[in-house]
Amino acid sequence: MEFIARPVRLSTQSADFDATFKARLHWSAEADAAIEQRVAEILADVQARGDAAVLEYTHRFDGLAAEGMEALTLTADELRAAFDGLPAEQREALEAAARRVRSYHEAQKKASGETWSYRDEDGTLLGQKVTPLDRVGIYVPGGKAAYPSSVLMNAIPAQVAGVSEIIMVVPTPRGDKNPLVLAAAYVAGVTRAYTIGGAQAVAALAYGTATIPAVDKITGPGNAYVAAAKRRVFGTVGIDMIAGPSEILVLADGSTPAPWVAMDLFSQAEHDELAQSILLCPDLAYIEQVQAEIDRLLPQMPRAAIIAKSLSDRGALIHTRSMEEACEIANRIAPEHLEVSSQDPHRWEPSLRHAGAIFLGAYTSESLGDYCAGPNHVLPTSGTARFSSPLGVYDFQKRSSLIEVSEAGARKLGQIAAVLAYGEGLQAHARAAEMRMEKP
Template sequence: MTAIKMLRLDGNAADFEKRLQARLAWDASEDLEIHKRVLDIIGDVRNRGDRALIDYTNRFDRTAFKSGAELELSSGELKLAWDTLPSAQAIALQTAADRVSAYAEHQKLQSWQFTELDGTLLGQKVTPLDRAGLYVPGGKAAYPSSVLMNAIPAKVAGVGELVMVVPTPGGETNPLVLAAAYVARVDRVFTIGGAQAVAALAYGTETVPAVDKIVGPGNIYVATAKKLVFGQVGIDMIAGPSEILIICDGQTNPDWIAMDLFSQAEHDENAQAILISQDAVFLDKVEASINQLLPTMERADIIRASLTGRGAFIKVADLAQAAEVANRIAPEHLELSVENPEALADNIRNAGAIFMGRYTAEALGDYCAGPNHVLPTSSTARYSSPLGVYDFQKRSSLINCSAAGAHNLGKIASVLARGESLTAHARSAEFRV
């Protein structure tokens, strides 16, 4: 097997910025044919409802459903999946769910208000969404962790009804996914997937209720459908390939760092794994660990493609410069594998999740640490945040003017409204002066 030679970048080189941007670039251009196909599917589901949903499900998932009622799994089926789960998996699933829930409880936004001297009340009312939809990949793929990460914040927020869709190719269900739905208290589960499931959640059919927001990962058809129904419903985000950026001072076991890089590279060939260090000798050691450990990995070919196609080692002068580079990259996952991670974290502004210290592997955050693993990718951590309880809550402004408040504010509003030539606005305010 040919040894991997990691791309090396020098943070102090004249062409560093250009080479870094070239490595970060990811072609997210839309496939117009997929775009058109998804639009057709959405339109068909809107027009024909259950009939279209059943037709697409039978065609793409090799099923033989005849009615909308057959698409829904009963609560008894979810409980059976949980009751028959091997004890080790049940304990791990419950423990992870408890930790995610405990963390989410701290995120709840609260309503607030205050009263001004003239008696006018101003405030903000926080309410949960009425109904949310959760997309879960199906078939051979098993993502119970995604069920927990998406469903539990919604339930903590107080969402009235949580509807999950999961495809079952060939009628095959995944017990671990269904057990996770049971543990996370998902209200309804439908065995549908693809763009047709997104359309059903967005617009509703005779069987599937329309939701207010759709969350959860999926393939290019699912991602495209979420883009196209946005506005009709809210969505969590359009996620790009998984990313990990590690800053290391050269004192961590290089095998640990190599495996942490693998943990994201194994997702797919477009995943990105980057290591930053001020120690060139350490970078050599990690490269040696990569080549020693790679043959032992089940997904070695995917990891190799990811590391050679999108991975990089970046040499910097010191940890301060490492933080500057990290802020420019704005990674999904950022590991601070250094002696004093708290001090370094003070310099980090842009990251989806920050894993602090030598013992905090990113994989712990994926499954059971507590914080959400649904994170901004493709440098969107510059302006967005992890999925959380707040994504399932709405904020309404409260204004209750006293007579004195209406008098004072009315005069101000009148001047501003007439300055905009909106006379009805002005007179509406003036009536109360």
């Protein structure tokens, strides 16, 4: 079967560019009403019946007929055996990726996650205490594909942050356990693991069951049911984000080999028909070259049908007036992945304000960031990079303010507090401050 990928061709010089481009970008993050209703039922059922409901839904959705939760529990020995059973090449790659991810997040912790304090002139101590969450749950997708990289990217920053218990849930439809996923859990220091998925897994993590303890936060991507469940349990637990389809935006000046850029566009398009791949370039001849390479390379791709639909429905090759204009458009999009594929990427990087991750230079493919560069690959999507950040150590820590007021400080601050408290009509607040200004 022949597949054809035709990303829409746009030019910023066209009168209707803004309207056409906005329509191309649009993607609704709202799950449909049927999914929301079904998820609400599953969450309520798991909250009420616990393990029994989890077993029932796992049988129904994943085809696993287990008599008890022990059959869905992955032991530490099983994780270690999966690691030991991998070919040497896979073991070494997994460990090398884990080392780089761990090194990056250890540096991140040192830069932004330390406790600090100081004393002002009257001896009052002010500061911040940083402590890790006690227990987190990580959701690892399963079914259509296996994602050991997601295990590393979610578990390692939690471990570096100091989280004492990391619970992994991963669906294993028909009982197919991916050894790379299990081995990644071993390498990343997962504490407990269960072969469950879907909204029922999110419910078990949020509310707890007789087997699975309730966690403080749930991270990791999933399908529409998982996203809807995370949205609904937020408040009972923390969540990382509600992820939309994957995105890549390539800013190219025409100096990078066209096959490289075509394959980078494929790298996100192959995830999902709803994924979005966009090229911004001021060189029209180069855009033609990239389209020619898309045509040439597509038949070689095992996931050609998905790539073709993604590029045809949501992809775009955009001719810009300049690289400066391309940077402006990139900031409007605020993409998940942003490649600056130019001879001088550092010239353009200061102009780029909104992106989940920025990949500088022709040799920096987005795929390296997905697996082993070091920074986290869990990134904000759907324009949320305007106000959100990649998953990191800080997502698994919390900050408590430290305040120790001296006797002299109580007299000074008490006057200020009392005036403001009386102004708000809160007499007890004011008197509590004034009492400390008086000699006992």
